[in-house]
Amino acid sequence: ADFTFKVQSSDPSGDKNFQIQQQWAERVGKMSGGRLEIKLLPVGSVIKHTETLDAIKMGILDGHVTATAYFSGKDPAFGLIGNTVGAWSDTSQLLQYINYGGGYQVMTDLYAPYGVKFVGGSTTGVESFVSKVPVDGVDDLKGLKLRAPEGLVQKVFAAAGAAPVNLPGSEVFTALSKGVIDAADYTVFSTNQKAGLNDIAPHPVQPGFHSLPLIDVSVSQKKWDKLPADLQEILTVSVRDFAQDITTQLRIADQQAVKEAQSTPDITIHNWSAEERKKFRAIARSQWEEFAKGSDNAMKVYQSITAYLEENGLL
Amino acid sequence: MFDLSVIGIAYGSLLMLGLLIFLLLTGMQLAFVTGLVALVFTIGWFGVDAMPLITSRMYSFVNGYVFLAVPMFVLMAALLDRSGIAVDLFDAMKKVGRKLRGGVAVQTLVVAVILASMSGVIGGETVLLGILALPQMLRLGYDRKLAIGTTCAGGALGTMMPPSIVLIIYGMTASVSIGELFKAAFLPAAILAGFYVAYVLIRCYLNPSLAPLPSAEEIAADDERDINYLKALFFPGLTVAIVLGSIYTGVASVTEASALGVVGIMLSALIRGELNAEMIKDSAKATMQTCGMIIWIGIGASALVGVYNLMGGIDFVESVILSLSDGHVMTTVLIMMAILLVLGMFLDWVGVALLTMPIFVPIITNLGLDPIWFGVVFCLNMQVSFLSPPFGPAAFYLKSVAPKDISLGEIFSALVPFIALQVVALGLVIAFPQLALWWK
Amino acid sequence: MKAQERIHEEAVREADAPGRTWLDRAILRVGNLLSLLFVFTVAISFFEILMRYLFNAPTIWVHESAAFIGGSLFIIGGAYALANNKHVRVVLIYDVVSPRTRCFLNIFHALGGLLFAGMLAYGAWMMTTNAWLTPLGELHPESSGSAWNPIFPALSKALILLVVCVMFIQFLLHLIDDFRQLGRINRGEVSDV
Numbered sequence: 001a002d003f004t005f006k007v008q009s010s011d012p013s014g015d016k017n018f019q020i021q022q023q024w025a026e027r028v029g030k031m032s033g034g035r036l037e038i039k040l041l042p043v044g045s046v047i048k049h050t051e052t053l054d055a056i057k058m059g060i061l062d063g064h065v066t067a068t069a070y071f072s073g074k075d076p077a078f079g080l081i082g083n084t085v086g087a088w089s090d091t092s093q094l095l096q097y098i099n100y101g102g103g104y105q106v107m108t109d110l111y112a113p114y115g116v117k118f119v120g121g122s123t124t125g126v127e128s129f130v131s132k133v134p135v136d137g138v139d140d141l142k143g144l145k146l147r148a149p150e151g152l153v154q155k156v157f158a159a160a161g162a163a164p165v166n167l168p169g170s171e172v173f174t175a176l177s178k179g180v181i182d183a184a185d186y187t188v189f190s191t192n193q194k195a196g197l198n199d200i201a202p203h204p205v206q207p208g209f210h211s212l213p214l215i216d217v218s219v220s221q222k223k224w225d226k227l228p229a230d231l232q233e234i235l236t237v238s239v240r241d242f243a244q245d246i247t248t249q250l251r252i253a254d255q256q257a258v259k260e261a262q263s264t265p266d267i268t269i270h271n272w273s274a275e276e277r278k279k280f281r282a283i284a285r286s287q288w289e290e291f292a293k294g295s296d297n298a299m300k301v302y303q304s305i306t307a308y309l310e311e312n313g314l315l
Numbered sequence: 316m317f318d319l320s321v322i323g324i325a326y327g328s329l330l331m332l333g334l335l336i337f338l339l340l341t342g343m344q345l346a347f348v349t350g351l352v353a354l355v356f357t358i359g360w361f362g363v364d365a366m367p368l369i370t371s372r373m374y375s376f377v378n379g380y381v382f383l384a385v386p387m388f389v390l391m392a393a394l395l396d397r398s399g400i401a402v403d404l405f406d407a408m409k410k411v412g413r414k415l416r417g418g419v420a421v422q423t424l425v426v427a428v429i430l431a432s433m434s435g436v437i438g439g440e441t442v443l444l445g446i447l448a449l450p451q452m453l454r455l456g457y458d459r460k461l462a463i464g465t466t467c468a469g470g471a472l473g474t475m476m477p478p479s480i481v482l483i484i485y486g487m488t489a490s491v492s493i494g495e496l497f498k499a500a501f502l503p504a505a506i507l508a509g510f511y512v513a514y515v516l517i518r519c520y521l522n523p524s525l526a527p528l529p530s531a532e533e534i535a536a537d538d539e540r541d542i543n544y545l546k547a548l549f550f551p552g553l554t555v556a557i558v559l560g561s562i563y564t565g566v567a568s569v570t571e572a573s574a575l576g577v578v579g580i581m582l583s584a585l586i587r588g589e590l591n592a593e594m595i596k597d598s599a600k601a602t603m604q605t606c607g608m609i610i611w612i613g614i615g616a617s618a619l620v621g622v623y624n625l626m627g628g629i630d631f632v633e634s635v636i637l638s639l640s641d642g643h644v645m646t647t648v649l650i651m652m653a654i655l656l657v658l659g660m661f662l663d664w665v666g667v668a669l670l671t672m673p674i675f676v677p678i679i680t681n682l683g684l685d686p687i688w689f690g691v692v693f694c695l696n697m698q699v700s701f702l703s704p705p706f707g708p709a710a711f712y713l714k715s716v717a718p719k720d721i722s723l724g725e726i727f728s729a730l731v732p733f734i735a736l737q738v739v740a741l742g743l744v745i746a747f748p749q750l751a752l753w754w755k
Numbered sequence: 756m757k758a759q760e761r762i763h764e765e766a767v768r769e770a771d772a773p774g775r776t777w778l779d780r781a782i783l784r785v786g787n788l789l790s791l792l793f794v795f796t797v798a799i800s801f802f803e804i805l806m807r808y809l810f811n812a813p814t815i816w817v818h819e820s821a822a823f824i825g826g827s828l829f830i831i832g833g834a835y836a837l838a839n840n841k842h843v844r845v846v847l848i849y850d851v852v853s854p855r856t857r858c859f860l861n862i863f864h865a866l867g868g869l870l871f872a873g874m875l876a877y878g879a880w881m882m883t884t885n886a887w888l889t890p891l892g893e894l895h896p897e898s899s900g901s902a903w904n905p906i907f908p909a910l911s912k913a914l915i916l917l918v919v920c921v922m923f924i925q926f927l928l929h930l931i932d933d934f935r936q937l938g939r940i941n942r943g944e945v946s947d948v
């Protein structure tokens with residue numbers, strides 16, 4: 001290949017997400033006639049997931065496929081755009097914002113000082129909400145002992161009246177089964193179902209309402225500039241297709257898992273009404289505003305996202 | 316500047332391995348050997364600008380929350396060592412099977428298993444047994460090799476029987492549940508300990524001169540001593556219950572459970588009237604020293620892994636293993652075992668885990684095998700590494716407290732049958748995965 | 756004799772007495788004091804469990820603080836173990852050679868250590884700069900990004916820089932000491948058996 005990009009993923013190599021990313025990497029190779037090769041590396045294989053931005057800046061890695069929110073500690077703007085808790089009920093809403101609704105420019109501006117070129121945005125699926133007790137709306141969150149990762153997610157749940165507990169992901173299963181927590185922010189429905197979480201916490205909320213991560217595909221600006229225009233275009237279009245591919249594949253997996261769960265009499269799937277989702281979004285918005293005060297960039301993100309949501313009648 | 320990367324990944328791997336072994340044999344500190352090789356390859360392969368790769372891995376390595384369990388377990392062992400808890404336990408066990416051929420060796424193994432259920436690190440236990448049990452067996456005229464082997468192999472059980480640092484590190488690198496790993500390791504650990512006991516009993520039965528019985532006077536003298544069994548068994552029992560109980564019930568994470576264990580031992584020492592400031596200070600010092608040593612070995616290995624992966628090492632090792640095994644599942648596993656056994660001769664287990672697991676675990680899961688089972692297999696394999704020369708930590712630990720006339724060479728030769736038993740147990744768990752996974 | 760103090764007497768060969776230079780002795784003193792922080796992390800972890808189960812009020816600061824303190828002590832532990840000469844080695848050859856040869860080996864190790872610490876210091880400098888300054892050069896210490904959001908990452912990276920610099924000087928002083936030792940052996944002041 002004329003150009004080789006070492007790109008680190010934020011997923012482990014056994015994961016379904018990684019395999020879909022691997023297929024994207026192979027497609028880029030084929031579409032470029034072998035001129036551009038993407039070498040995809042699993043999470044942590046070269047550097048910790050929170051360090052990839054610096055690693056691209058310093059030329060250790062050539063790119064990453066990662067959740068933007070991991071760089072929250074560098075600038076709260078990354079935390080806010082990376083997981084605007086409560087903002088999206090559907091992957092297409094986020095993708096529309098990122099690729100057509102102003103998000104692309106915001107991300108490009110955020111990454112530019114790091115010498116990183118934002119190629120395109122993607123996402124996984126709206127995480128389903130794992131719960132042992134029925135939760136049908138914002139009021140049911142009051143006093144709920146729930147596991148949530150640090151940061152904005154925790155703040156929003158706390159503002160909604162829940163009692164967030166900080167536990168590592170590996171402990172969620174035992175903590176739920178022993179009743180240490182009532183509910184958990186974990187991951188997408190199909191994975192939860194496969195891990196047996198819905199069996200021990202049989203009141204999942206699906207589609208979820210709280211968490212939809214932005215997954216960004218970005219490369220070193222220096223290496224990007226060396227690419228001829230046709231390869232730049234191939235890479236950009238391939239990422240747009242990748243976003244469609246991964247969200248669709250994960251949705252199919254989710255749909256199958258939902259079907260399976262519905263046939264299990266012990267599991268009751270709860271779906272929040274549009275009003276409840278809006279109510280949660282309003283609570284979340286107050287926290288975004290709080291978060292946005294963290295930096296000028298974060299304020300720009302806040303203004304861009306709220307403008308988009310208002311325009312589209314989501315707020 | 317010269318560009319090392321022209322030699323390619325295959326020769327690069329060989330050069331790396333050669334450089335590692337050469338530097339190790341000069342007696343350079345293990346942590347600095349791996350770190351130095353990592354740095355040299357980073358510069359040679361990627362240039363000086365890639366240097367932060369190493370420091371960034373250092374930063375990531377030390378800040379993992381789960382790693383806090385390491386100092387906690389070391390602190391537990393240090394406190395245990397400075398209290399009379401283990402001595403009481405050993406004394407209370409004295410009456411068990413005294414009239415049995417090999418009774419003291421069996422007693423040593425029983426105490427080893429109980430200690431192993433409290434603590435998760437290698438070292439403290441071997442040293443304790445070396446002080447408590449070895450002199451007794453030697454005084455009774457036990458066969459030296461049998462006595463040494465029992466003490467050493469028994470002491471190493473600390474990281475096989477849950478809780479175990481080895482399983483914790485594996486769980487972190489393979490991202491599987493540590494609680495489940497503990498459940499899975501329990502039976503194989505018991506089987507291994509059972510093998511040791513059976514071996515001792517059979518050999519003593521076949522050749523009674525290996526283990527003379529205590530004299531009538533000694534038995535009478537022991538009978539006269541008033542042992543408070545309740546006290547002797549209560550505190551170890553309490554600590555085991557706290558540590559394992561809180562992990563299995565999910566009340567606390569592994570790190571928190573280890574902190575609870577420290578509190579439990581401190582409380583026990585307090586009730587026993589042994590706790591004082593000096594004891595805490597000494598234990599903290601010992602923790603600083605041991606952790607500095609263990610963690611820096613991990614830092615060096617982690618640095619090496621990072622640069623090797625960036626060089627394309629994952630794909631290379633994977634393709635080598637898969638082409639050697641021709642896709643055959645069992646052959647793949649056996650090749651991995653062979654690699655682990657060889658690395659375990661030269662490197663510390665932390666290094667072995669960090670070097671190999673990022674490569675092996677994905678292969679294992681892709682083959683459709685259970686990563687929990689593989690964790691147990693890995694842990695058993697590391698039991699061998701503790702005893703195998705030239706770098707055999709359990710032997711070093713025992714040597715530090717054994718009578719001066721026992722040489723390292725004698726210790727290593729005494730360990731040969733025990734290594735064989737470990738390999739048999741390893742083979743059993745590989746052949747019958749349900750030994751580890753029966754509860755699933 | 757306490758068992759822990761006797762650990763590694765053989766495995767970790769004492770080329771010279773622990774704390775052989777003034778810097779080593781200073782590090783040991785500071786390290787001894789700091790080691791009590793391990794007990795402190797036990798205390799706050801215990802506090803967290805109590806708060807969670809007795810008062811149903813988990814804290815937001817214990818996990819991060821404990822990990823940060825632990826991580827800092829691990830880093831410092833490297834210099835501490837170096838000062839104490841407790842880093843493990845494979846002693847197969849090291850143990851059987853003459854004191855003169857061992858002295859040469861020690862010089863080689865110190866040189867390797869200098870190279871190691873020097874390169875680390877360079878990498879740590881770049882890493883720390885990135886953690887404290889934004890790409891535009893403004894001061895903005897990197898934080899953890901959690902709800903509590905302490906600047907532990909920036910502190911931790913700076914501590915790594917500090918410790919590897921200290922280790923560089925440690926190795927330098929060891930090297931000087933090794934040459935002094937070699938001179939004594941060559942002059943016959945120390946028997947070369």
Ligand code: NA
Nearest residue numbers: 431434473478
């Ligand atoms: Na154990």
Ligand code: NA
Nearest residue numbers: 659700703706
């Ligand atoms: Na070994």
